[in-house]
Amino acid sequence: MAAGAGSGAQFVDRVVLHVVAGAGGNGCASIHREKFKPLGGPDGANGGRGGDVILEVDSNAASLLEYHRRPHRKARNGKQGQGGHRTGADGGDVVLPVPDGTVVKSADGEVLADLVGEGTRYVVAKGGRGGLGNAALASAKRKAPGFALLGEPGDEGDVVLELKSVADVALVGFPSAGKSSLIAALSAAKPKIADYPFTTLVPNLGVVGAGDTTFTVADVPGLIEGASEGRGLGLEFLRHIERSSTLAHVLDCATPEPGRDPLSDFEVIERELQAYDRILGDRPLSDRPRLVVLNKVDVPTGASWPRWSGPSSRSAG
Numbered sequence: 001m002a003a004g005a006g007s008g009a010q011f012v013d014r015v016v017l018h019v020v021a022g023a024g025g026n027g028c029a030s031i032h033r034e035k036f037k038p039l040g041g042p043d044g045a046n047g048g049r050g051g052d053v054i055l056e057v058d059s060n061a062a063s064l065l066e067y068h069r070r071p072h073r074k075a076r077n078g079k080q081g082q083g084g085h086r087t088g089a090d091g092g093d094v095v096l097p098v099p100d101g102t103v104v105k106s107a108d109g110e111v112l113a114d115l116v117g118e119g120t121r122y123v124v125a126k127g128g129r130g131g132l133g134n135a136a137l138a139s140a141k142r143k144a145p146g147f148a149l150l151g152e153p154g155d156e157g158d159v160v161l162e163l164k165s166v167a168d169v170a171l172v173g174f175p176s177a178g179k180s181s182l183i184a185a186l187s188a189a190k191p192k193i194a195d196y197p198f199t200t201l202v203p204n205l206g207v208v209g210a211g212d213t214t215f216t217v218a219d220v221p222g223l224i225e226g227a228s229e230g231r232g233l234g235l236e237f238l239r240h241i242e243r244s245s246t247l248a249h250v251l252d253c254a255t256p257e258p259g260r261d262p263l264s265d266f267e268v269i270e271r272e273l274q275a276y277d278r279i280l281g282d283r284p285l286s287d288r289p290r291l292v293v294l295n296k297v298d299v300p301t302g303a304s305w306p307r308w309s310g311p312s313s314r315s316a317g
């Protein structure tokens, strides 16, 4: 899956990750030997535990791009046990940093974990247990077993990681309305800004300080009419606004495109939000408070847009 421009664009905030946990080390069969003591007890130790593959929310991880580039991750195997009661070393865990709001799904779409909050962890592949050595297998009946157990294999498989942004306010609007420009102006975020549609392919998060309050804003990819049926970037956008408590419409007051104006753009986006509600079920988007941002009013055609004096002027004009 790669980021690209145009209607074939895909998000890199959805990746299939192939994980392999470490296998447990084998147990050891060994008999203690000492001069003049030919039948010492069993002293073969257990193998070490295989390493886990763990996902951990880390605020330094902004995207899943890293796992798009290297989708195969493996933890180390446990070491074999040895004679003289020397237990095999455990295989090291592999901790993979993921952004806040990463959802972990099985290959067939079942949600396994929803990772929200710095430091939240999920063991995505568990390492195998080390095999028992013959010392641990000794019993009253069999004082010195001549065998040991093999280590267990670690978990292995594919999981799907999806990023669902966690932001208080989500900016919604047509492509090129100026959502990324707005978040760049409000916060320290430095998103890509350009005058072609679908510049933003992965969401940008910004932290906005206003007096004593701090809130987060998500700049998400542009929406177009029919997005709920898959046009443009379609439903991909949905998961980024799903968790936001407030939606802010960014309206382009100076679009040169024929047939578009701020009011009809607003209505198109509202219709899309309602269409998404059927998909979201019990967490409707259309119930959430909305803000409206009139953008590009510095452009002469925008500032003087003749019909803009509120929704009621529309029927009159």
Ligand SMILES: Nc1nc2c(ncn2[C@@H]2O[C@H](COP(=O)(O)OP(=O)(O)OP(=O)(O)O)[C@@H](O)[C@H]2O)c(=O)[nH]1
Residues within 6 Å of the ligand: 173, 174, 175, 176, 177, 178, 179, 180, 181, 182, 192, 193, 194, 195, 196, 197, 198, 199, 200, 201, 220, 221, 222, 223, 295, 296, 297, 298, 299
């Ligand atoms: N004149 C003017 N231009 C603006 C304003 N805000 C944004 N622009 C320009 O509009 C174009 C699109 O801006 P972006 O911020 O990339 O728009 P976007 O909504 O993030 O677009 P997508 O990511 O494609 O959905 C850029 O060329 C910006 O420089 C504004 O207030 N006034």
Ligand SMILES: [Mg+2]
Residues within 6 Å of the ligand: 179, 180, 181, 191, 192, 193, 199, 200, 219, 220, 221
């Ligand atoms: Mg943008």
